[in-house]
Amino acid sequence: MDFYCVDGCSKCCIEREYYPSIKFGKIGVLILPSEMEKIDLLARRHSISVTILPRVGISRKPDRPEKILAYQLMGRESNGNTCPFLDTESDERSPHGGHKCKIYQDRPLACRAYPLIDSLPPTLDPKCKFCEKCSTADGNINSEIESLSLIQGEMNAGGRYIWRYATGIGEPSHKKQVETGWFLA
Ligand code: SF4
Numbered sequence: 001m002d003f004y005c006v007d008g009c010s011k012c013c014i015e016r017e018y019y020p021s022i023k024f025g026k027i028g029v030l031i032l033p034s035e036m037e038k039i040d041l042l043a044r045r046h047s048i049s050v051t052i053l054p055r056v057g058i059s060r061k062p063d064r065p066e067k068i069l070a071y072q073l074m075g076r077e078s079n080g081n082t083c084p085f086l087d088t089e090s091d092e093r094s095p096h097g098g099h100k101c102k103i104y105q106d107r108p109l110a111c112r113a114y115p116l117i118d119s120l121p122p123t124l125d126p127k128c129k130f131c132e133k134c135s136t137a138d139g140n141i142n143s144e145i146e147s148l149s150l151i152q153g154e155m156n157a158g159g160r161y162i163w164r165y166a167t168g169i170g171e172p173s174h175k176k177q178v179e180t181g182w183f184l185a
Pocket residue numbers: 004005006009010011012013098114115127128129130131
C-alpha cells in the first residue's frame with residue numbers, strides 16, 4: 001500500500017517523544033552538522049527563535065564526546081512539543097490540510113525521511129498517524145528512503161563510544177526524571 005499523509009494531520013511536527021527514555025528528555029528534529037547553517041539562516045529570515053542542542057556524539061575514549069554527529073531542533077513549547085517552524089497561527093494549510101511548515105522547501109532531511117525509521121526493510125514509525133490507521137506502507141516512500149540514507153551516510157563516522165545528549169526538557173510531571181548533559185549510550 002502507498003504511504004500518504006492523513007488529512008489534516010500535523011502530529012509529527014507537534015508531538016515530541018522521550019528517546020531513548022524519559023531520563024534523556026524529549027528530543028527535537030534531528031539536524032546534521034551540514035544543515036546547521038541553513039537552519040540558522042532560515043530562522044533569522046523568518047524571525048523565529050530556535051533552540052538547537054547536541055544530540056549524538058562520538059569519542060575514542062569513554063570520558064567525553066570528541067565529535068558531534070547530530071544536533072536537534074527543539075520544540076517551542078516548554079514541554080518540548082511543536083516545531084518552531086510550524087505555522088499554527090495562520091489559516092494556511094499544507095497540501096494534505098495540516099498546519100503549514102514555514103520552511104517546507106528547505107526542511108531538514110529528518111523531516112523528509114519521516115515516517116521512515118529504517119530502510120532494510122523499510123519500516124515506518126508506528127506513531128505516525130498513517131501507521132496508526134494502516135499499520136505500514138511499501139509504496140510512495142522513495143524520497144523518504146533517499147533522505148534516510150543521506151542521514152545514515154553522514155552519521156556513519158565510526159567512533160568507538162557513542163554519546164547521547166539529555167535535553168532536560170519534558171512534561172512537568174517528569175521533571176525529576178529528566179536529566180541534562182551527555183551520557184554514554
Ligand atoms: S507523516 Fe504521519 S504523523 Fe506526519 S503529518 Fe503525515 S500522517 Fe501525520
